[in-house]
Amino acid sequence: MMNEWLELIERNEEQIINTGIEAYKEAIENTQLRYIVEINTNGEIPTWYDIAGGNSFHMSTYNGKSIELLHFCMQNWIDDPIPDNDIEQKLQERDLYNHYLDEREMQDVEDWEVAEIVIINSTDEQLHNILEECRQERKQFYVDEYARTEAENQLENLKNVLDSFKCE
Incomplete structure (x- = not known):
């Protein structure tokens, strides 16, 4: 299944990153929540949230029908003073x-x-x-400057993990 997840992620990479950018923005606006982006076996990319610091997951992930891709939690984020x-x-x-x-x-x-x-x-x-x-x-500056890079980095790390499970 690891190879199938990797293929699904690569086919939907831009949509995943764009969804991640929106989740990042929501996390900055709602620091009491943790935002999760996942993909299911149909290629749908839902976003959901949990309390900040929470560790909940969907039953579909538990059953192997989805995989968590990205998560953003700004619970400990300290907003710099405005100059x-x-x-x-x-x-x-x-x-x-x-x-x-x-x-x-x-x-x-x-x-x-x-x-x-x-x-x-x-x-x-x-x-x-x-x-x-x-x-x-x-806040918009932070989204513009960091959201895409953070989403890309998390996704790349996950892809590397999934790729390491390939049997050749």
């Missing part, structure tokens, strides 16, 4: 930079205090919206 330059640029684009400076003054923060913390401590909805937009752009 002040990114936030300030977005504020300037929306003509809210002076409003932000007024907020800093009102909070009486030190010069070294980062923009993200100032906005978090603010009650201003416009500033919170800017911060959320910056966070979403940052």
Whole structure:
């Protein structure tokens, strides 16, 4: 069956990677979940999720009718702080930079205090919206930069394992 899985994976590789990219994105959005991509004997590529750190699997995998291909869990992922330059640029684009400076003054923060913390401590909805937009752009950056490579690497590792079982 190992050779059949390998052939099935190679025939559907691009679709598997694209599904993996979507699973990676979901994992960043939902750090409390673990996303799994598998393929069944019909070549269908379902994605499902479990709690982060979980170890559940489908009965079809247990019965040999599917195989897990990729998994993404961002439970321990620490989102880097958003650089002040990114936030300030977005504020300037929306003509809210002076409003932000007024907020800093009102909070009486030190010069070294980062923009993200100032906005978090603010009650201003416009500033919170800017911060959320910056966070979403940052998550999209991670998806754009790392998701494809991570999916390809996991799939390549699995293919190498399956290939090692070939009997010639």
